[in-house]
Amino acid sequence: MRFPEPVRSADDHASPVWARPKRRSSGGGGGFVGLIVTLLALFGVLTAVLGIKEQSLxxxxxMMDGWITAGVNQGKTLIxxxxxxxxVAADKAGEAAEKTGDALEAGAATTAETLKTQ
Structure with a gap:
């Protein structure tokens, strides 16, 4: 069996191909920047399409301002x-806790009576 010749990498180290260091990714910020660039590109395409449709930018x-205003108003309403x-959720949780406590008390009383009679 013959071994392959060492290959010189970019940093001028003679090593086999399988022993080369792996390239590192650009870090955690690359994904965020890519997301921002993608969103800006989509916004640009939407602007161009609406400009063509309405025959005026x-x-x-x-039209986009109307959509944004409606979304902001809906958000304010929900907030x-x-x-x-x-x-309302806190009241329902309190009622559920009371019912659970009552059920536990009833179960404890039944268990105590059962243990007394045995």
Whole structure:
């Protein structure tokens, strides 16, 4: 069996191909930057499509502004309802805890009676 000749890598070290160091990725920030670039590209495509559809970039932008305004208003409405929803959820949790406590007390009493009679 013949061994392959060592190959010189970019940093001028003579080593077999399988012993070369692995290349490191660019780090954790690359994914975030890629996401931002992708979102900006999608925004640009949407702007171009709406500009073509409405035959004016201003009218396409106005349409997108309407969508953004509707989304912000819906978000404000949902945020305004959050304290009320939290209060209702807390009341329901309190009622459930009371029912659980009552059930545990009833179970404990039944168990105590069973143990006394045996």
């Amino acid at each position: 201003a009218e396409g932008g106005a 305004g309802q959050a304290p009320e929803a939290a209060e």
